[in-house]
Amino acid sequence: MTLSYMPGFGNDFETESLPGALPQGQNSPQRCAYGLYAEQLSGSPFTAPRGTNERSWLYRIRPSVRHTARFHPVSYNHWHTAPNIDDHELALGQLRWDPIPMPNEPTNFVAGMRTITTAGDVHTQVGMATHVYVLNEAMRDDYFFNADAEMLLVPQEGEIRVYTEMGIMDVAPKEICILPRGMVFKVEPKDGPSRGYVCENYGAKFTLPDRGPIGANCLANPRDFKTPTAWYEDKETDCRITVKWCGRFYVTEIGHSPLDVVAWHGNYAPYKYDLTTxxxxxxxxxxxxxxxxxxxxxxxxxxxxxxxxxxxxxxxxxxxxxxxxxxxxxxxxxxxxxxxxxxxxxxxxxxxxxxxxxxxxxxxxxxxxxxxxxxxxxxxxxxxxxxxxxxxxxxxxxxxxxxxxxxxxxxxxxENYLDCWSGLKKRFNGTPEGNWE
CATH class of the missing domain: 2.60.120.10 (Jelly Rolls)
Structure with a gap:
């Protein structure tokens, strides 16, 4: 079950997977129910205006600061970040590709990221990158968060299940999902190898466009955006968290799942949307x-x-x-x-x-x-x-x-993409009717 969500408009939600896990009347009581820890995840500066101020309070089994080893560098050679210029010798032009093949070797979501373009500068938080993901393996004990950007996922082949700190989203072709900057998650394929597109947004968060003269309805309607209800994973096994930070990747080991949020409330959350609506x-x-x-x-x-x-x-x-x-x-x-x-x-x-x-x-x-x-x-x-x-x-x-x-x-x-326009012939002959033969 999911809650309706309006991206970028400051609405507030609350959800709990155990009764009474959410404190009432305050955010951080001296002792949280069930022995949980209160932790705030901020998606905007503290002093952002009320309409754009985004934060959620998470009530979790362990605080996210607890990990058993220092971060150390790790490489993902096909995932690139802006600025990434002069990386090739291909001349400027209109370009088109056939689909990227599915991998033959075991490949999870992070390892299967293939960057196609970059734009702007991640250090000044402007611009974006486009990627294609290909995967055939679940991130079982591996978790990830992106400190650089929010991520828009557009599945094209194969449904995926996205486990986040704030709940689970099943996302199929014809749907999209947004993973906020800093949100810990893992991905698994649901029905075989999967492929899709990703927009990595370094800048201001995605929101609904103004409708202007269109008025109150049509385009994407707020009621069709859904955010997950609370769910938690309580396991004590050797797990790893990888973070992307200023274009580089770092990993640390933890002895438990980081998806241990029992309840949450706020307006900074992952969400999905059915494009057919x-x-x-x-x-x-x-x-x-x-x-x-x-x-x-x-x-x-x-x-x-x-x-x-x-x-x-x-x-x-x-x-x-x-x-x-x-x-x-x-x-x-x-x-x-x-x-x-x-x-x-x-x-x-x-x-x-x-x-x-x-x-x-x-x-x-x-x-x-x-x-x-x-x-x-x-x-x-x-x-x-x-x-x-x-x-x-x-x-x-x-x-x-x-x-x-x-x-x-x-x-x-x-290589022959330009040929698709080669048949556009001259039709001008000096008469209003032109030459349409």
Whole structure:
């Protein structure tokens, strides 16, 4: 069972897995029930305004400061952090990849992280990184927390179970989850090898975008965001916690599970969201609207309307616009766009962009429908038509996305991607009708 959650709006929850574990009327009594320890997890500065102040009180079996060894460095060679520039020799351009293969050797969530791009600077807490995870093994006695960023997980193949300090979330393709900065967790595959995308957000936390003239409804509705109820793991075995801190990794040993929170209350919590509950809006007479109307979550920057990150989806929806080129138009953008396909077929590129694949169109590089998609849309009968069985998404940022060496050298990189536009021929002939033969 989960509780409704509104990301970024300061709502407060309470949940306990044993009756009376939550203290009433105060946060830190002299002695907590069940012999628990009170511990606050802060997601914002103490003095942040009430509407953006985020913290949760955790009532746990052992305080998280208790571990049996000092942290020592550990390496994960495929996980990179911004700034990570000049890491390869591949020339600038529009890029697209087929899916990253599943691993043959045992690989857990952390070891299976593959960084594709980085942007900004983790040391000044701006920017992001995009990754693909591949895993086929559970993190049984291994735990992780990210001190650099919150993490947005987008499963593409295979359901995963995410165990966190504040409860359990089962996250399947067509769903997403957010793991807050500093939250301890572990991941296991539920039904075989799993693959998905990750956005690592160094900047301001994801929140719901303003709706403006749209009003109180549509887009992502707050009631559909869910945070887990309290659950705890009480085991005394040799366990390890790995932390990512300023792009480096450190591990320590502990003699127990760190997921021992019996009860909690607050507004700093992990959450999940079912993408099929997104209520899209669009043009109902003419013209294809800007893709910003498909924003699920946004991480704002200091400049109004210019996001550190926008998470945008292109879901199933009706297309009804008259006298209109219905797919996305050709464009150049101040933002840098990383796209992935969860399932189905993307309407602007019907070949070559496959589920599990990805593309990168960096700031001001032109892109748009391939030649086949352009011809099809230019000659289609414009009756109401439903785009069914499709879900694509975009991580969009104000910063240039720098490719990693791993991504530049992937065998799945499509060397012929530019050919998808080679069939776009000249149609201008000096007449209003043009040459459409």
């Amino acid at each position: 997104y209520s899209p809006v669009g043009a109902i007479l003419f013209d294809h609207p800007d893709p910003s109307i498909f924003t699920v979550l946004t991480a704002p920057s200091g400049e109004a309307g210019t996001a550190n990150i926008d998470f945008v989806i292109f879901p199933e929806r009706w297309m009804v616009a008259e006298h209109t080129f219905r797919p996305p138009w050709y464009h150049r953008n101040i933002m840098s766009e990383f796209m992935g396909l969860i399932y189905g077929q993307y309407d602007a590129k019907e070949e070559g962009f496959v589920p599990g694949g990805m593309s990168l169109h960096n700031m001001m590089l032109p892109h748009g429908p391939d030649a086949m998609g352009f011809d099809k849309a230019s000659n289609a009968e414009l009756r109401p038509h439903k785009l069914s069985g499709t879900m694509a998404f975009m991580f969009e940022t104000r910063f240039p996305q720098h490719l990693t060496r791993y991504a530049a050298n992937l065998e799945t990189l499509q």
